[in-house]
Amino acid sequence: MARLGLDFGTSNTAAGVLAGSNPFAIPLEPDHQTLPTAVFIDYADKHYVYGSAAARAMMDGAEGRFLRALKSILGTPLARESRSFLNERITLIEIIARFLSEIKTRSETFTGMTFETALSGRPVHFHSASSERDAQAEMDLRDAYLLAGFKDVSFLAEPEAAALAVAGQGRMLIVDIGGGTSDFTLCDRKGDKTEVLASRGVRIGGTDFDRVLSLRHAMPLLGYGAQIGAELSSKTHSAPKALFHDLASWEKIAFVYDPALLREVRRWERVAQEPLLFERLGEVLEAHLGHDIAYAVEAGKIAANGADSGEILLDIIERGLSVDLQRDAMQMALSDFATEIGTNALGTLADAGCAPDSVDQVVFVGGSSLMAIIREQLATALPNARHEDAEVFTAVVHGLAIAAA
Incomplete structure (x- = not known):
């Protein structure tokens, strides 16, 4: 059975497989490679709505409950609190599981394949200030995958996944600024071989x-x-x-x-x-x-x-x-956030024992990496490196598809 690469994001989610030798992001909505990580619990029709349709239902004033940024509750007490929705007691982990099950179904429908296992992206740290919450967050997400119908799930740090998919040679710093976290991977690329030197993350995002x-x-x-x-x-x-x-x-x-x-x-x-x-x-x-x-x-x-x-x-x-x-x-x-992101980028180099002037290029991934203040901070921190854009919304899932295969 094939393994699905799945990037469950704070703001957007993507799924991918290899098509021949190339990574392919599965269209989870018509003409879209990503799906907003959003759920609407429709009180009138008594069903769950996902993605763009969920956001439309909320904006149209439909009666129900809208949920977004669910990834941010992983590892917190909110995740396992039981709440009443549509006359059933359910936790937010179970709601995440229903969202992941929808991703599984849409991926199988589009590809004609069956996905019993998944390779999931995860931030370097869900919670950079607490190792206990960080470990609990992965446990929460694992439980959600199993409840969604996957028989097993493995995890790969998101910037390390992106490092497998981005173009370039030499020493690269992957800067992945997402909705909930900022993650960094320093790697060396020689030919088609990628060696990860260090990774670091901080709980700051869009x-x-x-x-x-x-x-x-x-x-x-x-x-x-x-x-x-x-x-x-x-x-x-x-x-x-x-x-x-x-x-x-x-x-x-x-x-x-x-x-x-x-x-x-x-x-x-x-x-x-x-x-x-x-x-x-x-x-x-x-x-x-x-x-x-x-x-x-x-x-x-x-x-x-x-x-x-x-x-x-x-x-x-x-x-x-x-x-x-x-x-x-x-x-x-946003200046304090930008400063902390720059500090952690340089900290990733220090973790690897590498000097800033050894970095050939900085590769930006994630929607929030488009913020100018982030670009300016990294330009100051690494003035001699080339600054490149990857496919900011799909680089991670492309890398997960490569690793999953």
């Missing part, structure tokens, strides 16, 4: 960029940092931050829609110095608009990355509501 930009630019329009008072005194205090941090985090948005929390926000409206801000927040919670905000922030980020400024459009909350996102302000907001 969803972190979105969270910081949302907190700085979108959440203040909903009351983040605003003052609320006590009903029986003149004292004031800032609105509790936890709600806004959850509302700005892709993987937590689905779990902020709580009736008791909504009642508390409506109370804030009565005692706030700026009631309109909390009226908007109440509308977001009541109409389940958290993911709409996240998509608007992501779109503004992409626009500002390619121009002097972008715009975060929030007119789904209130007609004409928007905020400008200046490129310089975005760069400043």
Whole structure:
């Protein structure tokens, strides 16, 4: 039986096999090599919807629960908490398993092959600050694969997989900036042989960029940092931050829609110095608009990355509501992340005992590697290396397909 190469990503997922001697990304949606890692639990029709169709259902206002960035919950207590969806108790690991089962089915339908085993990509570290959570995350993902119908699964670090697929010769640093993590592999390529010298990873990715930009630019329009008072005194205090941090985090948005929390926000409206801000927040919670905000922030980020400024459009909350996102302000907001990514890139070289000037080329992989601030940071860290783009969304799955075969 064939083995499926499967890149289960925070934002997008891809599956691949070898076609002859060449890696091939299986179209998981018509004319698309990747599938958004998104699930919509449709309350009306009582079924699960995946990928772009899931995002459309959420944006169209269908009744249900939208989940994205599920990879980020692996290794956390959220993963194994039992929740009620469509009259059944189910964990998020089981929901991931249903998503992976859909990938398996679509891959088998397209290829006419049967995939009983998988070679899965994984970040170098799911959790760079905790070895226990890191080990638990792989265990969680393994359980999801087995529940999805695979008889066995092996794992390969994502930048090491990409190293098998990218073009070039000499010493290469693979820089894979995804939705949830940043990963680095230093390797030597001679002919068709690739030798991995060192790999390193840190839990920073595009969803972190979105969270910081949302907190700085979108959440203040909903009351983040605003003052609320006590009903029986003149004292004031800032609105509790936890709600806004959850509302700005892709993987937590689905779990902020709580009736008791909504009642508390409506109370804030009565005692706030700026009631309109909390009226908007109440509308977001009541109409389940958290993911709409996240998509608007992501779109503004992409626009500002390619121009002097972008715009975060929030007119789904209130007609004409928007905020400008200046490129310089975005760069400043993300500068700490960029610095840490640059530090870890150089740390990968240090782990291998290699000097920066020994690197012939830096190869960028992953959607968030398109951010200009990341390119600028790596250009500063490795000024003598050529900077090349791989197939940013499919290099990992191409490498997994090669390794799986």
